[in-house]
Amino acid sequence: QVYESGSNVDQFVTRFLLKETANQTQSLLSSVESAVDAIDEQTNPARHYPSKAGHGLMDAWYDSPVPSYSPTSRMVPREHGKSFQTGSPDTKAEGLEGQINRLAELIGRLEDKTLWFDLHQRLSDSESTACTYLLLVRDEMTVSHKHLGEFCSSLKQYLKSVAGERDCFHVTAVKLPDGVTFIVYEFWETEEDWKRHLQSATCKGFQHIKVDTLSQPEAVSSVAVPGRRAVTPQG
Template identity: 25%
Template structure:
């Protein structure tokens, strides 16, 4: 069902945004949102796994363990409250912009220089107005999320564990953050996105990449990390550990360049700001369209705390839009001493 058909009547217009949400959440286009797809699209990193499961069950009024369009629209429409006028205005705006752009494409090329100037001026003013409203909404959202994290931490003593729990429970929708992208055999070439100071230290970075590549190769081959050592004697059972995260994404061919650009932007924004992320490597398999991201975090807690951040969520939305299916995620805790030895 097309967007235009969804929104022909006023009643449909009020719901067209939810139809669009459903289409984006339904990654495999089977007409239903599974539990994995639900967590992939709706999780905010604050609500717990139990809370998300309870919400999923509440929306699934047909008890099929899947959510269809009617269930999704009915549930959220009945909970709009004070947001109802905003959603109605947004739906009307979507329709108006579509009609305006169609008209602009037909009339602008043949218009006079004055008419073309007016088109550019009006669009610029509209963009400025919408960006101002976006900032208001973003500030409100950031405030609500900050309050939510504070309440969750006060109630449980730690950051909510939905993302980690979902990954461990075969949830394929968790998006994991990283701080830098580096070249390796069969990996993305992204040096052009890095600051000049990093380009100047390319030799040092290349050495780090080679260390990571050796570690990754050993992990994939299920071999010992340190040749000739099958066991180690340690002083304490509760030794410090680091977190290794492995994410698999199947990217739509036409969306690969968009995702690469998003990854570069993400890396540039986080470089130097999140020291808790120790290392990252991205590998692209051209024949299958698969993309694998390896991340090393100094602790499980540091990864969890970063998941709800705006930067992490921005990349998450891009991955949801660009991937053919929900991503799969694997995590592994390793002794931190192993990482320290690999650094030298």
């Protein structure tokens, strides 16, 4: 009833958040399973649990440098004095600690609603204003394994550059569990701003890298979503 009675803006935000939350939850579950398997393997040396490899959907790409909307880095506190080690420190213990730290970071990101709260404010209704739109651009790319390092380095530079553009409301990227598929989300003030961005040196440079590193053509889609509302001139 709440969804059906909500405005178009509220319904869009609800659908968007549910989809992203479902993807993040799936990734979080994979990380939890990997951590549990590692713990069981150390506490029960006689038993072997195959590692469930799989990088989380929300990886380091989420921390694209957007000064006004950067997520807070909240970590789940760990109890001092407790350790999962059964012997001297080794690479397994270091791997386990990395899993736990990454899981804590993912949980902190899931709990952080700063970006979405701000986005909801940008999309909020106002009776005295006229509606304008934001353009959401989604770019899905599958990278060749042998060019993964080159692509990742270029993607980081691209995110930094786009985040600094005045007409880009927000940019972020996620890595799917297969480790080679990336999705970049860009929110632009207008479609014209995005088209101008396509002609920029930053975009053309990244496009050149994609030609050399992708294993298949990228899939780009865009949709206009209810956004900021501009005051209607009176008189």
